Amino acid sequence: MDTEYYVTKKTSCKNCGGAGLIQAPIWMVYWEWYYTNNDKHPTFKSQQKWWAAQGFSDDAEIPEDQITCPDCDGEGQITTTVTLQDALCDLGETLDILVGHPH
Numbered sequence: 001m002d003t004e005y006y007v008t009k010k011t012s013c014k015n016c017g018g019a020g021l022i023q024a025p026i027w028m029v030y031w032e033w034y035y036t037n038n039d040k041h042p043t044f045k046s047q048q049k050w051w052a053a054q055g056f057s058d059d060a061e062i063p064e065d066q067i068t069c070p071d072c073d074g075e076g077q078i079t080t081t082v083t084l085q086d087a088l089c090d091l092g093e094t095l096d097i098l099v100g101h102p103h
């Protein structure tokens with residue numbers, strides 16, 4: 001029987017940059033609106049209106065501006081299993097440096 005070796009690969013999550021949190025989509029839309037409102041920052045009242053138009057009529061209902069990153073589940077890193085061979089290929093250059101082989 002053939003034997004296969006696997007190793008765990010951990011990489012920083014690209015979606016959240018390792019923070020585990022990302023800006024909630026509704027807030028991205030909000031900030032876009034906020035900064036493109038005729039170069040004037042919207043008044044508190046017009047902000048309330050905007051949120052109400054999105055279905056958030058009460059201040060308490062406005063969602064958090066950051067949500068758990070869906071890509072890494074808030075871990076900040078992605079853990080996958082790869083074959084040892086793939087890992088060594090990935091690390092090729094690093095390993096050459098470690099054992100002192102010139103390129």
Ligand SMILES: [Zn+2]
Nearest residue numbers: 013016069072
């Ligand atoms: Zn993430």
